[in-house]
């Protein structure tokens with residue numbers, strides 16, 4: 001198959017997810033303002049979200065086969081995984097907490113990331129440098145992308161918590177979701193960090209060198225650690241907790257996407 | 273009823289005191305760096321083990337003799353933990369923005385230790401503070417036995433142990449680069465400062481070096497500046513390959529893996545310095561066709577490019593390495609001889625050393641006569657790994673259980 005042939009699967013996902021998000025947001029507003037329930041359309045939204053996931057998985061498999069290496073090397077490839085896990089997580093969060101606004105925003109961010117990839121297709125480079133040909137490569141990237149998706153959702157939760165707070169009508173439901181997303185996300189973040197260290201030791205003989213990317217990974221890790229400990233005893237002041245959560249994700253984004261714009265980033269051995 | 277405000281510095285300490293402690297420590301750290309104008313280096317053997325014993329003893333003494341003292345309660349509690357985590361986070365954020373260990377920094381950054389934070393007093397203090405808090409809370413929580421506390425232990429003691437072993441061990445790590453060849457065994461390496469390793473108890477000799485390349489890529493470059501003009505487009509030169517680069521349709525008519533150019537033509541010759549060459553036909557969208565040989569050349573033979581137009585050249589980039597492997601012979605002091613295959617990411621362990629494939633003579637590529645390896649000895653590594661394994665287990669627990677916050681707690 002040529003790459004042009006199977007981008008159709010990414011397009012299907014893009015459209016299914018987009019529609020699913022739109023249906024869900026319409027239902028959301030109808031419920032808020034008219035208090036109506038629409039079972040049928042909820043089922044359609046579920047169906048579209050799932051078929052989008054299936055379709056994007058086919059796309060990734062095809063891409064993997066075409067490249068003959070795990071499609072996890074370039075920034076665009078990580079964005080692809082991110083959009084998958086983001087939609088998956090927002091779907092699961094919806095199943096558990098029935099929080100429609102989170103579902104809609106999560107899926108829309110997934111669409112956005114996928115769209116960026118479709119509009120700026122990267123060259124299909126099959127090459128994989130020797131150091132990346134390691135058993136650690138896949139688990140390291142995958143757990144990080146899962147962590148980023150969970151923590152990205154927690155950022156949305158923080159925003160949804162902060163907005164009504166400033167309108168003085170906040171009930172605090174968001175912290176329950178936020179805590180769960182952060183605990184699980186932090187677990188994955190820890191795995192990513194540790195796998196990275198173990199991999200670095202096997203490939204370069206060092207488990208930690210304070211390379212700028214490593215420094216930023218550590219910054220992200222400590223920011224979420226701060227949230228966990230702040231929440232542990234100080235259940236009352238939820239707003240500070242949400243603010244920590246909001247800024248922690250900004251640090252995460254600098255680590256993931258912002259490195260190339262920092263002067264320190266130029267010295268990093270981690271490229272993309 | 274209004275809660276009465278607790279005066280400053282009266283136990284039990286809260287945020288104010290915790291952050292006052294941190295700020296005092298930070299200022300003393302900066303001051304020390306300014307006054308001493310010296311970097312802090314990790315204590316070397318046996319001072320590192322002495323420091324370690326003192327720290328552990330301090331934690332144990334606090335815990336055993338003053339478990340109920342308000343100071344110890346504070347030091348093992350969440351206020352201290354939050355101040356410690358914030359302090360550490362603050363320092364690494366500075367590291368994330370200020371280029372580290374570079375010489376062109378502002379004078380003020382050098383003086384205060386901000387341009388080399390990991391070897392500054394303030395970082396050392398932040399680390400000791402975290403050691404104490406983590407150590408004490410681990411011991412305190414160990415007293416009540418429950419599944420939850422086992423995982424609390426794995427997370428906190430795991431991190432403590434990792435920081436401890438990495439910190440104590442950093443000065444005991446020995447790391448030498450060694451260039452090995454086929455003619456004779458090499459006995460010594462050099463460290464990052466260029467000093468010789470002396471006797472390593474090992475000698476290494478290269479038996480055979482082999483390398484596999486990806487197909488070389490073609491690029492269109494600007495004839496004057498040399499800038500790549502076909503960015504974001506990839507064309508791999510291999511037999512019968514066809515594709516587009518910019519406005520050109522490229523077709524490979526002939527491909528030689530090892531060739532040498534003679535006049536206008538390249539011939540398949542397998543000799544030292546032979547390089548890949550391709551006969552390509554480039555067809556412009558206007559119908560214009562140019563064809564000819566391109567090759568990246570090598571250290572021994574010149575390459576060739578194709579002039580597409582006055583300002584555009586079609587070139588072959590040097591092929592990237594897919595994998596490389598050194599078959600090496602290891603002689604030990606005891607007179608044993610081992611054969612080993614060394615490749616990137618697959619180090620070989622022998623007599624406490626780990627040998628890594630690092631590089632080769634890149635100017636010669638496939639024809640490199642040397643292999644560059646690194647020998648690393650880290651006697652504390654197993655302790656670091658023990659800590660990391662605990663962190664993994666702790667992380668898996670977090671993933672499985674999630675948070676225990678429930679709706680009912682709101």
Ligand code: HEM
Nearest residue numbers: 225229232348349350353356357402405406409427428431
């Ligand atoms: C791997 C990183 C860490 C993880 C995953 C972690 C996780 C946790 C969790 C989940 C709790 C709540 C305990 C519970 O629910 O019973 C907690 C409490 C606590 N943590 Fe951490 N933590 C980490 C690092 C740290 C660090 C670096 C410090 C100290 C500087 C620290 C000090 C504390 C303290 C003092 C408490 C309160 C314990 C109590 O009062 O019982 N933790 N931590």
